[in-house]
Amino acid sequence: MRSLFVRILLWFGLAMIAAAVTSFIVGVIAERQARDVAPPHLVQALGIYSQTAADMIERDGPAAVNAYFDRIETLSGVHAYLVDENGKEISGETLPAGGSELAQRARQKTGLVNDLTQGIPLNAVAAKSPKGATYVLVAQDSSFRRGPFWGLPGRPGSFRFTLIAITRSLLPILLVGGVFCYWLARYLSTPLEDLRGVAQELADGKLDTRVSDKLLKRRDEIGHLGRDVNLMAARIESLVQAQRRLLGDISHELRSPLARQGVALGLARRRAGADAASALDRIEREGERLNEMIGQLLTLTRFESGTDGLDNVTIDLGGLVREVAEDADYEAHDRNRSVRIVRDEPLSINGVPEMIRSAVENVVRNAVRHTAEGSSVDLTLSAESSNGHRTALISVRDHGKGVPEDVIEQIFRPFYRVEDDRDRKTGGTGLGLSIAARAVRLHRGSIKAMNAKDGGLVVEIRLPEK
Numbered sequence: 295m296r297s298l299f300v301r302i303l304l305w306f307g308l309a310m311i312a313a314a315v316t317s318f319i320v321g322v323i324a325e326r327q328a329r330d331v332a333p334p335h336l337v338q339a340l341g342i343y344s345q346t347a348a349d350m351i352e353r354d355g356p357a358a359v360n361a362y363f364d365r366i367e368t369l370s371g372v373h374a375y376l377v378d379e380n381g382k383e384i385s386g387e388t389l390p391a392g393g394s395e396l397a398q399r400a401r402q403k404t405g406l407v408n409d410l411t412q413g414i415p416l417n418a419v420a421a422k423s424p425k426g427a428t429y430v431l432v433a434q435d436s437s438f439r440r441g442p443f444w445g446l447p448g449r450p451g452s453f454r455f456t457l458i459a460i461t462r463s464l465l466p467i468l469l470v471g472g473v474f475c476y477w478l479a480r481y482l483s484t485p486l487e488d489l490r491g492v493a494q495e496l497a498d499g500k501l502d503t504r505v506s507d508k509l510l511k512r513r514d515e516i517g518h519l520g521r522d523v524n525l526m527a528a529r530i531e532s533l534v535q536a537q538r539r540l541l542g543d544i545s546h547e548l549r550s551p552l553a554r555q556g557v558a559l560g561l562a563r564r565r566a567g568a569d570a571a572s573a574l575d576r577i578e579r580e581g582e583r584l585n586e587m588i589g590q591l592l593t594l595t596r597f598e599s600g601t602d603g604l605d606n607v608t609i610d611l612g613g614l615v616r617e618v619a620e621d622a623d624y625e626a627h628d629r630n631r632s633v634r635i636v637r638d639e640p641l642s643i644n645g646v647p648e649m650i651r652s653a654v655e656n657v658v659r660n661a662v663r664h665t666a667e668g669s670s671v672d673l674t675l676s677a678e679s680s681n682g683h684r685t686a687l688i689s690v691r692d693h694g695k696g697v698p699e700d701v702i703e704q705i706f707r708p709f710y711r712v713e714d715d716r717d718r719k720t721g722g723t724g725l726g727l728s729i730a731a732r733a734v735r736l737h738r739g740s741i742k743a744m745n746a747k748d749g750g751l752v753v754e755i756r757l758p759e760k
């Protein structure tokens with residue numbers, strides 16, 4: 295119900311129904327108010343007809359009255375009946391529906407009365423004959439144009455009749471209005487959907503995405519917005535490309551002097567005495583760290599460029615998780631820790647194996663690094679489904695100290711490390727989780743970390759299943 299399309303459709307639809315119902319009600323009220331009111335010429339004419347008929351019936355008999363009525367009908371289109379004091383039509387004709395009741399009403403009232411609920415309005419006027427009897431002329435104006443509700447089933451005024459009448463009067467409005475509303479809703483929401491798609495692609499790192507030409511041709515605000523989005527995307531793309539190129543170039547260029555430093559270090563070791571050994575060890579260690587950091591940076595810049603040009607294949611997640619767990623367990627054993635798979639379901643996704651492996655590895659490595667001595671890192675791989683979409687969930691749980699709640703979101707930022715880990719010798723560069731997050735997002739997945747209730751960090755990676 296949140297979509298703009300549905301809202302526009304609903305609001306305009308409701309407005310139309312409200313307008314139609316109101317006009318229907320106003321029409322009904324107006325019709326009610328028109329009761330017993332008729333155009334003066336009709337009042338006058340019916341007055342004359344009734345008096346003439348009342349005089350004639352006693353003087354010349356019903357046949358003459360009938361001839362008179364025939365003439366009236368030919369001349370004015372009014373079909374008339376004459377009802378005597380006993381409520382009988384003088385020539386035995388059956389009165390139209392509602393006619394007897396109306397004649398009864400006319401008898402108790404001077405002047406014209408009418409019944410407008412019958413489709414063709416019925417009018418009645420009473421007249422006194424020379425002998426003092428009261429006759430009522432009931433007239434049906436057949437030149438009257440049939441109303442829209444003529445011939446509907448049910449008695450006029452009844453619930454069924456009203457319901458059918460409303461439905462019938464609403465149906466054309468709803469049909470025409472529905473088509474119009476649908477068109478309007480699409481007209482407004484489709485370009486916004488397109489813009490949203492472009493924004494999502496940009497957010498996913500496809501920085502060369504642009505708004506379609508069709509949308510750009512529009513001269514309204516949406517067209518302006520489209521052009522602005524394109525300008526913005528072009529600017530972001532050039533900025534990001536420049537930054538990536540710089541980062542990539544620097545990382546790449548740093549490798550050569552580092553390699554030369556390694557060679558020089560070897561020479562220095564041979565020439566220097568035992569006194570220099572510890573200092574040279576330190577230089578070697580720092581060099582290795584630098585090398586590792588450059589490697590990570592290069593991976594991150596590569597991942598930042600998106601998945602284009604990389605092999606997109608079916609990945610057997612179960613197999614991948616088992617391999618990562620085995621490798622990590624092997625390394626963890628040296629430090630008296632272990633990695634175990636608590637549960638795994640057969641699941642596969644589409645993607646770049648190198649990226650997914652890197653993401654899982656980084657998370658598992660962190661867990662091994664932070665889990666308490668003697669404890670284990672628990673991995674689960676399970677399927678989740680929401681809104682009909684299946685998702686693979688990889689959860690990595692350690693038994694360490696966890697991360698302070700206020701910085702838990704930040705650990706996915708490049709170079710971010712929690713205070714304690716900055717001074718630690720064993721600490722990493724702070725790039726692992728940003729690499730993982732980038733890889734996961736490129737696969738339209740999500741990654742999040744939370745502290746377990748009984749201690750330790752849980753990192754959950756969700757990836758849409760194939």
Ligand SMILES: Nc1ncnc2c1ncn2[C@@H]1O[C@H](COP(=O)(O)OP(=O)(O)OP(=O)(O)O)[C@@H](O)[C@H]1O
Pocket residue numbers: 590656660661664665692694695696697705706710711712713715721722723724725726727728751
């Ligand atoms: N399982 C964990 N338990 C506690 N803290 C963690 C855990 N995983 C990550 N962290 C914290 O998040 C920070 C960022 O992690 P990240 O993997 O990005 O970097 P790193 O492990 O320090 O270095 P790198 O992975 O690049 O070698 C870590 O420095 C650490 O402070």
Ligand SMILES: [Mg+2]
Pocket residue numbers: 656659660722725726727
């Ligand atoms: Mg790490």
